Amino acid sequence: AQSVTQLGSHVSVSEGALVLLRCNYSSSVPPYLFWYVQYPNQGLQLLLKYTSAATLVKGINGFEAEFKKSETSFHLTKPSAHMSDAAEYFCAVIPGDGNKLVFGAGTILRVKS
């Protein structure tokens, strides 16, 4: 079964520092890949998605992610963290033969002033 692994349940960075949230997926067929953000007591908001076009995907709020097939990874980055980036981030895939989102366990990002 398709799975998604997010390394690090909690990540803490200083304001202005690089944000790197890791995501690895298991799939024999290139899937569709997504990053979502969830603020407390809210639903999920799409940050970006990869659908087999460019391997470097740019999203909202300055985030981007790079699809690396050889590493089965889709890590999320942002050059400079802002206090408003503090939230929980979920990596998700739609398997090659499926129609549902399979989510990772999430990474809580803390931004220190």
Added chain:
Amino acid sequence: ETGVTQSPTHLIKTRGQQVTLRCSSQSGHNTVSWYQQALGQGPQFIFQYYREEENGRGNFPPRFSGLQFPNYSSELNVNALELDDSALYLCASSPGGRDTEAFFGQGTRLTVV
């Protein structure tokens, strides 16, 4: 255009009772998916409806059932509630197609006591 709205936002039920959660999909969207997000976990796929027909189901027992109406709004019904059903229930609508963005509602927080 209006977004995805869910009702109620919070509710408390007693073990063994039944509950109905409602979701109004975004205008123009014919596909609705439901997810269960337990505390500290990523969302888990319950089922999806496409044009009033079930279009995929996750690993949930039959006491989880759903409906989609001609206006593409949807209901999630859970019978014989168990304590482990306590979670945030998320509804997502999309215009169809595996690579299209799913728009999430703010969720319904269900507490079973």
